[in-house]
Amino acid sequence: MKEDFLHYLWRYKKFDTLNLKTSKNEDVTISNVGQYLELAGPDFFNAQITIGDQKWAGNVEIHLKSSDWYVHHHEQDVAYENVILHVVWEHDTEIYRKNNVEIPVLELKNYVHKTALDNYTLLVTPKSWIFCEKQLSTIDDFVVKNWQERLFFERLERKSKPIEELLVQTNNDWEAVLFTLLAKNFGLNTNGDIFFKIAKSIPFSIIRKESFELENLEALLLGSAGLLNEEKEDNYYENLKFRFDYLIHKYQLEKSVFEPVQFFKHRPDNFPTIRLSQLASLYYVEQNLFSKVNTINSIASVYSLFKVGASEYWQEHYQFDKLSPMKKKVLSKPFVDLIVINTIIPILFAFAKSQGKEIAENLIELINEIAPEKNAIIEKFSAFGIKSTNAFETQSLLQLKNEYCNKSKCLDCAIGIELLKNN
Template sequence: MKEDYLHHLWQHKKFAVTDLKTTTGESIQILNSGQYLQLAGPDFFNSQIIIGQQKWAGNVEIHLNSSDWYVHNHENDSNYDSVILHVVWEHDTPVFRKDNSEIPTLELKNYVALADLNKYQSLLAQKEWIYCENDIASVTDFIFKNWEERLYFERLERKSNEILQLLKESNNDWEAVLFCLLAKNFGLNTNGNLFLKMAKSFPFTVIRKESTSVESLEALFFGQANMLDYDFQDSYVIGLQKEFDYLAHKHKFQKSIFENVEFFKHRPDNFPTIRLAQLAALYHKEQNLFSKVMATASIEQIYDLFKLEISSYWETHYNFDKKSVQKKKKMTNSFIDLIIINTIIPVRFAYEQSINKETSQEIIDLAIAIPPEKNIIVDKFKEIGVHSKNAFQTQALLQLKKEYCEQKKCLQCAIGVHLLKN
């Protein structure tokens, strides 16, 4: 038994509400269960209850056992002075207010149907990947689709908080925020944090001033990512070293020394050298990129923004000083899709929220236009009967798994509540 199950029972009145009595025999009539705010203090606020002949308005606190009141030291916390009813599963001790009057207690175990309790215990007893994996495929499309939208925007809200922190750090420069997030996601999971450090290690004004030269941008990115501090033979790379020294002196930023970039387990097209060269080519090709991203109306327009050619050196190299077969190393649509999912949509959402512009449907439409992501979580959901047709759905599933399934918040999940009801 978990306390959140008792919250669920009280919030939705999932127990026999007629003929309720306190542990001392007084009748209870619930007029309003109250607001479940999940904040510090009592569990439910502004409840309205008739106990005996007296109508009360105040807060309700819920515990597994009455004695938990003292275990949690509520007797010393003024936030609990306004509790009008103590709802517990097991009443094992009376609880008193500071004036020594006893707080009325409702012992729920006497009013919950055995069938409902068995449903709950059966759900949490499953030792599977997620608790409901044997039943989730039976959930109706109506329940699932409404919950998907909520999950998707919850995920965007979380990302938006990180973006707003970057905005604060960059003195409200949205172009700088976009650059930082692009750098992070160009680095993928392996080098993302290092690329983000690189992007934050110099003012974005340096990019604005040096964007006319792709070699200058490459020197800046490679140098600040600690990739030029070696003895090289290729004249192109030696030129980048000299250019980096010049830029650091010219713009007076401190050379940063981070951990080394990771090449291991990457396909050559995802090498950090190639991704940084592509990032440099992007900012050489597109000035005012943030404004252009905000103005795009379709996924095809975003693809066009990111279709570019990197400098000729990288057509015959994947790493410094190591020549390879010539190949045009363009960004694939699948890589651009990842950039749209993890950078463009979150930045767009955060910006439009900041100016109170409602574009939820446009964002959903953009996510729906992107093919479903391929990862372990999405594949596992597919195995248990939950299929995804687009990135909108896969992003919702990632939020579901991370924030609900892994946190065991079945009773705050529309799917879990639906299964318990049925």
């Protein structure tokens, strides 16, 4: 048994509340269980409890055993001075405040029905993938949909943290932050971190100034990626190399050294040369991109805004000096969908949050237009009865798996709580 189960029992009063007595046989009446804040200090704040004839207002601490009070050194922590009741599964010792006043103890195991214990055991018994996999299909759609909305915005809150950090670093330049985030996502999983470092290494003021010269933008990005360091018999390569050296001198930039960008195991359309050229083309075609992103109202408008491709040279190349069949390497809709999910929606959410505006419904409408993502996690959920029809649902399920299932937080999960109630 874990403490989170005791938190659940206390929080939702899932025990016999009519005949409660402390370890000293005093009657206990619960008027308010308190606030479950999950912060440092006691587990529940501002509870209201009557013990014997005395009404108390204060905090409640929960442990598996009374002796855990001393194991955790609460007797030395002033944060626990206002604990009015110690709720435990098993009472094995008396506990005292610093002033040697005994703290009342409620031994909960005497008041919990066997069914609740059986349900808990069923929920947390290890399965092949997640604890509740065999019961997922029994959950009411209404519960799942409501929980998915909460999960979606939890995920956005998490994604907004690095955006807020970038804002501090760029003096609240939203255009610069968007450029950096786009660079990371253009690099996908393999080159994302390197592209992110490259974008941060180039002051965005330079990107602004050079955005009217496509080859200058390409030179800056490809050169910073270490792709212009050799000598080649390729005129376009030599042109970019000359421009890069000139721009480095012009802006007094240091040639940053990053780990090499990766070509291996990538489809040619995802080669770093192609993605960096497409990113350069985007900023050549669309200056003030954040201002335009901030006005989008449908996925169609996003596709229109990101309707760009690699420059002319790359229509017959994937790497320098190696001719390939002619192909216009434009950003595909699935790729733009990833950009919307991982860059556009998070930055719109962060911007609205900074402005005190509410755009939740707009973001849900936008992501509902995007096809569901395909990966092993989504396929597993589908196999166990939770099927997705759009990216809103898949993003929610990724949050569920990573932040709840993987961390065994079943009793903080709406699905876990519903299973305990229904069973």
